[in-house]
Amino acid sequence: MAKKKLNIGLIGCGFMGKAHSNAYLKVGKFFDVPFEPVMKVICDSNAEKAKCFGDNWGWQEVETDWRKMVARKDIDVVDICTPNNTHREISLACAAAGKIMAMEKPLAMDAGEGREMVTAAEKAGKPTMVWFNYRRVPAASLAKQIIDEGKLGRIFHYRAKYLQDYTISPDVPQGGDALWRLDAKVAGSGVTGDLLAHSIDMATWFIGPMARVCAMTETFIKERVMAGGDKKMPVTIDDACAFLARFENGALGTFESTRYACGRKNQNTFEVNGEYGSLAFDLETAHELEYFNHADPISVRGWRTIQTWDSKHPYMKNWWVPGCGIGYEHWHINALADFLESLGSGKKLCPDFRDALGTQIVCDAVLESAKKEKWIAVAKP
Numbered sequence: 433m434a435k436k437k438l439n440i441g442l443i444g445c446g447f448m449g450k451a452h453s454n455a456y457l458k459v460g461k462f463f464d465v466p467f468e469p470v471m472k473v474i475c476d477s478n479a480e481k482a483k484c485f486g487d488n489w490g491w492q493e494v495e496t497d498w499r500k501m502v503a504r505k506d507i508d509v510v511d512i513c514t515p516n517n518t519h520r521e522i523s524l525a526c527a528a529a530g531k532i533m534a535m536e537k538p539l540a541m542d543a544g545e546g547r548e549m550v551t552a553a554e555k556a557g558k559p560t561m562v563w564f565n566y567r568r569v570p571a572a573s574l575a576k577q578i579i580d581e582g583k584l585g586r587i588f589h590y591r592a593k594y595l596q597d598y599t600i601s602p603d604v605p606q607g608g609d610a611l612w613r614l615d616a617k618v619a620g621s622g623v624t625g626d627l628l629a630h631s632i633d634m635a636t637w638f639i640g641p642m643a644r645v646c647a648m649t650e651t652f653i654k655e656r657v658m659a660g661g662d663k664k665m666p667v668t669i670d671d672a673c674a675f676l677a678r679f680e681n682g683a684l685g686t687f688e689s690t691r692y693a694c695g696r697k698n699q700n701t702f703e704v705n706g707e708y709g710s711l712a713f714d715l716e717t718a719h720e721l722e723y724f725n726h727a728d729p730i731s732v733r734g735w736r737t738i739q740t741w742d743s744k745h746p747y748m749k750n751w752w753v754p755g756c757g758i759g760y761e762h763w764h765i766n767a768l769a770d771f772l773e774s775l776g777s778g779k780k781l782c783p784d785f786r787d788a789l790g791t792q793i794v795c796d797a798v799l800e801s802a803k804k805e806k807w808i809a810v811a812k813p
């Protein structure tokens with residue numbers, strides 16, 4: 433039976449624009465989703481880039497002004513893949529136009545913007561989704577199932593790291609394509625909003641909200657050339673951040689992120705310790721989930737490595753035969769499949785704008801704590 437078509441307008445032809453375009457192309461081939469996404473309009477302020485990108489990925493039309501695209505009656509879903517300083521304005525226009533929104537993380541530059549966006553989106557009453565795609569790694573989804581089934585019992589500790597190394601050289605400029613992440617006026621913050629947002633999202637999904645945080649941040653290289661020029665300007669992002677958290681359920685958390693961990697390209701880890709067992713995950717070996725079950729007979733008790741590529745593991749029945757793994761592109765396809773499924777069933781999809789606001793509030797509290805050098809209470813989203 434022919435599926436109902438859903439017209440997509442995507443803004444931003446960069447890294448995420450590519451990952452999402454690939455997901456729209458493939459989702460219907462691997463998942464029996466209730467809608468057929470139609471790649472209707474691709475938009476980027478860079479006209480040449482938009483044209484090449486549109487041709488390459490098979491978008492039907494190309495636009496350079498997102499306002500014109502959002503105003504079109506024939507666009508059902510707007511997918512926002514632009515730098516963080518554009519999220520607020522685009523999402524408010526989408527809410528006013530009654531669009532369904534799929535937004536890249538972080539939700540906003542800060543929680544103030546985020547609250548405004550949540551209010552507008554909830555008033556519009558259309559579904560929203562924020563692409564915290566690491567939830568859709570099968571091993572991470574399996575960890576969530578194991579925790580929800582009570583197999584770890586009471587949770588005592590959560591430990592997360594998110595490490596990269598691409599800004600170690602003082603010659604890396606700030607601003608421009610991709611390196612807008614080093615410019616606080618465009619990114620909002622450094623590793624806190626960019627990388628720790630993923631770790632915070634995962635932690636709160638697993639074990640619930642945080643109550644208080646205590647953080648330290650550092651900016652190792654104080655001045656960098658602005659992209660396209662030769663003038664050095666102060667760097668105002670956090671290059672590194674570490675924080676302690678107390679969760680509302682009594683668990684303790686430690687979080688660390690940096691772009692100065694030489695040799696670490698995109699290491700994203702978590703470990704959860706509960707009264708009956710523990711779980712550990714490292715994105716560098718993404719198909720593996722480590723599980724320790726204290727109830728195992730003592731003679732064979734130890735950490736077991738679950739290779740999450742069996743058809744019984746989350747998402748895997750839609751992919752290859754057992755033993756054939758999936759990777760970065762597939763996690764976005766899994767996320768899109770969940771999104772389309774939720775649009776069909778009407779069930780709330782996590783994380784929506786309000787869930788992502790919760791993460792944004794923690795990010796703000798972390799940065800405030802580092803600045804004031806004291807514990808900060810985390811407000812309610």
Ligand SMILES: NC(=O)c1ccc[n+]([C@@H]2O[C@H](COP(=O)([O-])OP(=O)(O)OC[C@H]3O[C@@H](n4cnc5c(N)ncnc54)[C@H](O)[C@@H]3O)[C@@H](O)[C@H]2O)c1
Pocket residue numbers: 443444445446447448449475476477478481496498512513514515516518536537538563564565608609610611626
């Ligand atoms: N979920 C993840 O793991 C993940 C990974 C990377 C990036 N992101 C997020 O995705 C978003 C985009 O990041 P990216 O890495 O794809 O960036 P990018 O720099 O690769 O691409 C951004 C694109 O947006 C375009 N653009 C900028 N302003 C625009 C405007 N006003 N109108 C139209 N087009 C505009 C640029 O020309 C560029 O092509 C950010 O919010 C980022 O935090 C998420």
